[in-house]
Amino acid sequence: MKMEGFHTIQYKKSKGVALIVISRPGAFNAFTEQMNKELIRAMKMASKDEEIRVIGITGEGKAFCAGEDLGGIDENTNHESFLRKRYHPMMKAIKVTPKPIVALVNGTAAGAGMSLALAADFRLVKENAKFVSAFINIGLIPDSAFIYYLPRIVGYAKAMEISLLSEPITGQKAFDLGLATEVYQDHEWDEKTEAFLTRIAALPTKAVSLVKRYMVDGMNNSFEEVLNKEAQAQRIAGATKDHIEGLSAFKNKRKPAFSGK
Incomplete structure (x- = not known):
């Protein structure tokens, strides 16, 4: 379109x-x-x-x-x-x-x-x-x-x-x-x-956006700051439907179908 x-x-x-x-x-x-x-x-x-x-x-x-x-x-x-x-x-x-x-x-x-x-x-x-x-x-x-x-x-x-x-x-x-x-x-x-x-x-959208954001930040932050931010980001990614889908796909030995949510 x-x-x-x-x-x-x-x-x-x-x-x-x-x-x-x-x-x-x-x-x-x-x-x-x-x-x-x-x-x-x-x-x-x-x-x-x-x-x-x-x-x-x-x-x-x-x-x-x-x-x-x-x-x-x-x-x-x-x-x-x-x-x-x-x-x-x-x-x-x-x-x-x-x-x-x-x-x-x-x-x-x-x-x-x-x-x-x-x-x-x-x-x-x-x-x-x-x-x-x-x-x-x-x-x-x-x-x-x-x-x-x-x-x-x-x-x-x-x-x-x-x-x-x-x-x-x-x-x-x-x-x-x-x-x-x-x-x-x-x-x-x-x-x-x-x-x-x-x-x-087709990748998990929220996780991709977090990687993009903190990868750039990580080049300018201290080690401790990166560890702190990665923990925060993992909390956000872990609450997504894509994370649940990824776990299910892994356990059931199938390809994940991420929805971007």
């Missing part, structure tokens, strides 16, 4: 999956202010919708997202206020989304488009797709939470190489670096990405 009211993205909902398609193919899906706002709206919609259990983000056409549309950027641009107004609200909305997010990187993800992919929990990548930092090429630092996520994914040394050398990283290399969860060929892309989204959607 396709949702109306969007102009720079498409929002499709089906079988527990919300698929957000960045839809400016003529501009390689480059960001505009309206797109930032629509992505925030889509994230909030998916987060609140109890039927949605996983969120996918991809691009229409040949690109995933080419980053900011530089047509409106010049020497008079105040980059600090630009980021605080345009990109920081979007990245914060993505970070607080409790549902798992899967970036379906179907083509080039450059600049803030790469940042968007990095903010996802999983990245499925076409074999010929490219990650390109690009920021340093116009005398800027990587932004839109790029320097938050990248070293957490690949480590400090590789993050510095990627940020400063700005060499394209194709599908298989992205996998080798840990940037890509899976790499798929063109002919299997639709089938494999749909299967992955379906697999994530």
Whole structure:
């Protein structure tokens, strides 16, 4: 089912999956202010919708997202206020989304488009797709939470190489670096990405959201804080119907059918 009211993205909902398609193919899906706002709206919609259990983000056409549309950027641009107004609200909305997010990187993800992919929990990548930092090429630092996520994914040394050398990283290399969860060929892309989204959607929703939340927190908290939070989270997960179903399935030697409740 396709949702109306969007102009720079498409929002499709089906079988527990919300698929957000960045839809400016003529501009390689480059960001505009309206797109930032629509992505925030889509994230909030998916987060609140109890039927949605996983969120996918991809691009229409040949690109995933080419980053900011530089047509409106010049020497008079105040980059600090630009980021605080345009990109920081979007990245914060993505970070607080409790549902798992899967970036379906179907083509080039450059600049803030790469940042968007990095903010996802999983990245499925076409074999010929490219990650390109690009920021340093116009005398800027990587932004839109790029320097938050990248070293957490690949480590400090590789993050510095990627940020400063700005060499394209194709599908298989992205996998080798840990940037890509899976790499798929063109002919299997639709089938494999749909299967992955379906697999994530079938997991126990509350437990997944708790893992996502405390996994991120755990990288910044002390050992004692992590132990305290994991105990609290386990209490919440243990009170779900999915936990009861999981126990029943284990004891009866069958595959669990999680309902997301």
